[in-house]
Every structure is written in C-alpha cells, then in structure tokens.
Amino acid sequence: MQRKFLAPVLILVALLTLLAFFGMRAVAAPVMSLAEGQNDVVQKEVYLTFDDGPSTVVTSRILDVLEEENVKATFFIVSDRVSKREEVLKRIATNGHTLGVHSASHDYSRIYASDAALLKDISTCADCIFRITGTTPHVYRFPGGGLKDLAHKQALVEAQGYRVVKWNAVCGDEEIPHASPKRLLEETIATSRGKHSVVLLLHDSAPHKATAEALPAIISYFRDNGYLFKKF
Numbered sequence: 001m002q003r004k005f006l007a008p009v010l011i012l013v014a015l016l017t018l019l020a021f022f023g024m025r026a027v028a029a030p031v032m033s034l035a036e037g038q039n040d041v042v043q044k045e046v047y048l049t050f051d052d053g054p055s056t057v058v059t060s061r062i063l064d065v066l067e068e069e070n071v072k073a074t075f076f077i078v079s080d081r082v083s084k085r086e087e088v089l090k091r092i093a094t095n096g097h098t099l100g101v102h103s104a105s106h107d108y109s110r111i112y113a114s115d116a117a118l119l120k121d122i123s124t125c126a127d128c129i130f131r132i133t134g135t136t137p138h139v140y141r142f143p144g145g146g147l148k149d150l151a152h153k154q155a156l157v158e159a160q161g162y163r164v165v166k167w168n169a170v171c172g173d174e175e176i177p178h179a180s181p182k183r184l185l186e187e188t189i190a191t192s193r194g195k196h197s198v199v200l201l202l203h204d205s206a207p208h209k210a211t212a213e214a215l216p217a218i219i220s221y222f223r224d225n226g227y228l229f230k231k232f
C-alpha cells in the first residue's frame with residue numbers, strides 16, 4: 001500500500017471500530033434491560049390451604065406428601081374433630097405448617113347465630129389449637145365463606161387480631177361430587193390459570209381421600225409452572 005493512503009485508511013479503520021463498539025452497545029442496551037427486567041417479573045406463588053380437618057387418614061396422608069415434596073401449607077382446623085386426633089394436629093405444627101382457625105362446630109346455624117356466637121366459635125377453636133400445640137393461630141377462614149354480611153363479620157374477626165384468608169382457586173373436592181384425583185387436578189388448573197398469587201382451597205376431612213391422592217400431581221403442576229409454595 002502506498003504511504004499516502006495509510007493515514008486515511010487508519011482513520012477509517014478507527015472510525016469503523018468506534019462505530020462497531022457504540023453500535024453494539026446500542027443493540028446490547030435493550031437486551032440488557034430485558035434481562036434486568038426479568039428480576040422485576042412478579043414471582044408466582046401458591047398457598048395450599050386445607051379446610052375441615054384434622055382427620056386421621058386423610059390429613060396424615062397429606063402431611064406425608066407435603067413432607068416428601070418439602071412443601072409447607074396452611075390448615076384451617078375444625079376443633080370439634082380434634083378429639084382422638086391430637087397427634088395429627090401436633091404433627092401439622094411440628095412439620096412447620098401454619099395452623100389456622102376454621103371453626104369449633106362447623107355448624108353454620110350455630111356459628112352465624114349472632115356476633116357473640118361467631119366470636120365464641122372462633123375462640124373455642126383457637127383455645128383448642130393452643131392447648132394441644134402451644135401455637136396461637138393468627139389466620140382465620142370463614143366456614144362456608146362467611147355466608148351473608150361478610151364485611152361486618154370480617155371486621156369483627158379482624159378486630160380480634162386475625163387475618164381473614166379467602167381463596168381464589170379450588171381443587172373442586174367440595175364442588176364436584178365424587179371427583180377423581182385427575183378431575184381435581186383439572187379443576188385446580190382451570191381455576192388457577194393466569195393467577196400470579198393462587199390461594200387454593202382443598203379439604204382434608206375424612207371423605208376427601210381423592211384430595212390426598214391428587215396432591216402430588218397438584219404440587220408438580222405448580223412447581224413445573226414456576227410457582228413458589230407459601231404458607232400464611
């Protein structure tokens with residue numbers, strides 16, 4: 001190459017290098033912000049909540065599955081069903097799950113007869129949980145969802161220091177008569193789809209053997225879809 005061309009060529013090479021460098025940065029910038037944006041995506045979470053226990057067979061099986069899967073859950077207790085099942089109640093606590101108040105009697109006509117009756121039903125259940133496990137419950141679920149005058153009742157319960165826990169998805173073990181484990185999984189998927197924070201309603205009273213059978217598949221579904229398991 002002739003000497004007189006060397007300087008312009010070097011300048012051109014330098015310019016092209018600069019252009020390539022800043023050009024790449026311009027392209028890289030949105031890619032990086034996309035990657036950073038991943039951290040801002042809300043983590044999906046699922047709360048498995050079991051109502052109406054304890055039962056000897058079903059609750060025990062559910063506790064086995066949760067232990068195998070290393071998942072923590074929340075159990076809303078019916079204290080009139082605790083007699084002769086004290087060890088199951090203790091195991092819920094020692095396995096690190098949350099114990100919540102559901103009811104003493106689970107008899108709507110008694111629970112919802114008056115404000116005083118509702119508060120008595122709650123304190124009876126809470127006292128039972130404390131007496132057997134040494135745990136003071138801080139979460140509550142209305143039997144039957146609370147029926148009518150829910151805002152008034154919720155204020156009453158919250159004034160006692162409870163967090164009222166509702167649900168936004170169901171496995172169908174109460175809603176669908178004699179549902180198979182496969183059907184319970186399908187209902188779980190159908191009712192939780194598109195929700196970032198799922199509070200799934202399940203039952204662990206004696207008739208709900210299918211719920212315990214469906215639980216491994218339900219846990220796998222949420223795990224495979226990027227959900228974190230949480231308890232209240």
Ligand SMILES: [Zn+2]
Nearest residue numbers: 051052143144
């Ligand atoms: Zn219930």
